[in-house]
Structure formats: C-alpha cells, structure tokens
Amino acid sequence: MHIDPLEKQWAQIVLAICGLFVTLIIIDALFHNITTPGNVETIDSASLHLSEEFAEDNLGVHRDENGNVSVKMVAGRYSFFPKEISVPAETNITFRWVSIDVLHGVHVPMTNMSTMIVPGFVAELQTSFPKPGDYPMLCNEYCGLGHDHMWGRIDVVE
Numbered sequence: 001m002h003i004d005p006l007e008k009q010w011a012q013i014v015l016a017i018c019g020l021f022v023t024l025i026i027i028d029a030l031f032h033n034i035t036t037p038g039n040v041e042t043i044d045s046a047s048l049h050l051s052e053e054f055a056e057d058n059l060g061v062h063r064d065e066n067g068n069v070s071v072k073m074v075a076g077r078y079s080f081f082p083k084e085i086s087v088p089a090e091t092n093i094t095f096r097w098v099s100i101d102v103l104h105g106v107h108v109p110m111t112n113m114s115t116m117i118v119p120g121f122v123a124e125l126q127t128s129f130p131k132p133g134d135y136p137m138l139c140n141e142y143c144g145l146g147h148d149h150m151w152g153r154i155d156v157v158e
C-alpha cells in the first residue's frame with residue numbers, strides 16, 4: 001500500500017503528539033496522585049426508611065450538645081421531606097441530602113446551597129443564613145412532571 005510521504009509524516013506527528021499526551025497523563029497520575037473521587041458517600045436509596053440517619057422520625061433539624069446544627073433531608077417526587085424546617089440565622093449548618101427515587105437538586109437562593117441529589121449518594125454541604133426570613137428550597141434538576149411544584153421552605157429565625 002502506498003502512503004504519500006507527506007501524509008506519513010503528518011501521521012507520525014499526530015501519533016507523537018498522542019503519545020506525548022498519554023505519557024503526560026501517566027506521569028501526572030504517578031506523581032500527583034490522580035484518583036477517582038474518594039470521598040463519595042454512598043447509601044441505599046431503596047432502604048432509606050430502614051437507615052438510622054434517614055429514617056422518617058430522624059429527618060429534619062438536629063442540634064448536638066456542642067450547639068452544632070445539622071439537618072437530614074430526603075428529596076423525593078415531588079417534595080422535600082420535611083417540607084418545612086426552622087433553623088437559626090448566622091449559624092453554620094451541615095445539610096445532608098439524599099434522594100429516595102430519582103435525580104433531584106436543591107437550590108436555596110441567597111445562599112451557597114445548590115447541589116445535585118443523586119440517588120445512591122449522600123450530598124453534604126455547609127451553609128449559614130445571614131439573616132432571618134423565609135427561604136425557599138427549590139428543586140433544580142428536572143425530575144418529572146411535578147418538578148415545577150417541588151419545593152420546600154426554610155424558616156430562618158434569630
């Protein structure tokens with residue numbers, strides 16, 4: 001088979017560039033410890049009701065003896081559970097979210113709270129509310145026909 005010398009030259013250049021990239025990726029992986037995300041927390045969405053943390057009567061706001069506030073929340077078509085919570089303002093709060101069915105999201109305007117809630121995984125994030133008031137929790141991942149009506153409410157108090 002005849003290959004034009006110029007074409008052959010270009011093919012070699014392209015192969016050399018590909019080889020260079022692969023080599024760089026390997027070097028990077030070896031010396032800079034590239035791994036898949038290792039801090040991903042998984043959970044069985046089908047048996048949330050049997051898990052201690054996300055059992056129905058454990059959902060909502062918790063305050064431990066050191067004053068730390070945490071919130072356990074479940075997202076499911078088409079609501080957040082519990083649908084209304086009350087938390088203190090100007091306090092660092094740890095939210096832990098799980099989905100009971102499909103992919104959801106949660107967005108709370110005016111805060112840094114915006115995350116996907118992927119079935120099978122726990123989404124944890126920390127936020128604080130600068131001032132008292134009513135904050136909506138909105139689902140921001142399309143999850144079905146009722147997506148537009150999937151919301152909840154956070155009552156932030158002094």
Ligand code: CUA
Pocket residue numbers: 076077078103104105139140141142143144146147148150
């Ligand atoms: Cu849940 Cu959109």
